[in-house]
Amino acid sequence: MASAWGVAALSGLRRHAPRALLAFLLLLTLASLWLLQPTGENERLEGRRGHVDYGLPPLEHELNSSAQLQGVPAFVWEIPQLLIIGVMKAGTSALYYALCEHPRINCVAYVKEPFYLSSAEVAAQAREYHGLVQQERRRLFHLRYVQTVFNLTALSAGQVTLEASTTYLHSAAALTLITSRLMNADRIRMLVVLREPLSRALSHYNHEKRHGKQKATFGDAIAPELAILKSCHQQDTWLAQQNRLDEARPYEALYDCVQAESERYRLAKRRALPGYLFKSLYLWHLRPWLAAVPDRLHFVLHEHFRRDPITELAQLQRNIGLEEFDYESVREEITHEFQEGSRYNRFSGPMIHELALLFRAHNDLLELAIGMPLPWNEALERGHFVIPIE
Template identity: 25%
Template sequence: MTLRERIRSAAPRRAREQMRDMLVKYGERTSDQRPLPDFLVIGTKRGGTTSLWRYLVQHPLVPRLFPAWNTKTSHYFEENWPRGESWYRSHFPTVRQRAALERKHGGPSKVGEAAPLYMFHPLVAGRVADLMPQARMVVLLRDPVQRAYSHWKERRTEGKEPLDFAAALAAEDSRTEGERAKLIADPEYFSDAFDWYSYRARGRYLEHLEPWLDSFDSSQLLFVASETLYREPARTYRQVLEFVGLPPHDLPSYDVFNDRPSKGMDEAVRAELETYYRPYNAALAERLGMTFDWA
């Protein structure tokens, strides 16, 4: 590509970036007119959050985020916490926009976002409880063995993981050592390693859910097995709509988005992970009073 061609191709990108910056600033200027969200989908990573979010925003009473209409989260409570509440509010529709939706469709609008790191980050439950004590949380929980492998495949596909799965599991502790403590000690700190390489740790679900269970009434938390979402998407979607306070709505199809089938895992690694997670799965099932296919 010649220099002239590169300049020409860069111009539309700059124009889009400038427009986005203008919209972000407008959102912040009008943040006092933008209510905080009603619900959050807080995890788990590689557990179907993208699919569920795509289903939710097809409901006529669930507006998309502003101005990045194609994204599912602001990443406020983990990565963008230092930006402040006005910045967070800027991502959601105004009271006037919500009222217009409600007049048009004859029901209550519900606003939310979906961020898989929210469940895992040690400070997010407290931050959400302080800012949005009435919010409702949807929690997707996938077989932790399959979740870990799918997580690794995502990192591998994105070019962020040079190690094979077994080696990545073996390196996890050294890669993430001290990162959780840094997150707790410094509210403005963000750790890519804590997010990227936490293959095994993220599957110890109860450990990460305890702050949520301590901070919110049980009526504000809906736990759904990811396998149930995949197997019975229409029924699960109806359950989630009822939980967040939306009227029923049928979709023409329930496609799986962002899918990376977990095939090809080494059987010895699979067996080791199944043994490792067995007591964690049992404790989770007992604490939540649920049964899981993988537990």
């Protein structure tokens, strides 16, 4: 019996062995292709904001500083020349692809939004340059960043490149790394796209609802953030009545309160707030950037860019020192990024009116801080928003 079973098994093995071997070789090939992707590409393709695992080994095990830094072309230390650092759902993709049309700009980032400099893992790795002098530390960090994020073989000296990670504006780690670790830290220019804040919040909510990340109504989804905002505004009003606000920076106490309450919520609930309202408090997030690099921040208003992209791009290229390029020749490519579907969500009612009043106060502070007139009051006074379902 055993002998008969063995003969049958051997016969089956011979019959199915070629098929099994083929399947094994196919799996081996797929695994090899996965491993051969550029460092961190698997995680980057998933596009998880601020939670990218780049799989970086400790620097002291990977890099021999003297060998690693030899023969690096000089232009590598000058890239990227531009960073779009925010804000989410304000038109950063449209601006990125429009800038890519400029003949001197070569968009060689593996993905538009790598989120590299806001990664907690990258920030931790930046502290692992044991036994190296400061200049070597900066060079090694810069080299690792550009090798991970950009396709350097497609870039030539004299070309400009950029990436657009909207997490950077909200990340203290990104600010530190950009201003102290990159070799061109004193020359790199940051672009910020600003959108009427309530429209941005509604668009953010629509985006997450469409992708299945949010099932609650807008009112329920923003309730915790709105409660914090109301509480902090009440505290701020009391401080103002007691003449205890900093006259030079009257918004500091308010945003410190919002930040503290947000952190308290995160610790209690073990999850962060979605940021529908808080990510529209632009001055809150811009404060450290305005303090660190005020002359290298360039603002683009979503409403102006959407209405007249050619004029806005012409102004921007002058501000950032790019040679003049007639964007009219690529108008169709640029406006394609603004194409909308036929479905819209309509938002109005008492809650929207209340939010409009709250944001108006923040907008007034922002206008003073950046020295730029903001055309948002009309929309806020109307209290009725029609937001495309992107």
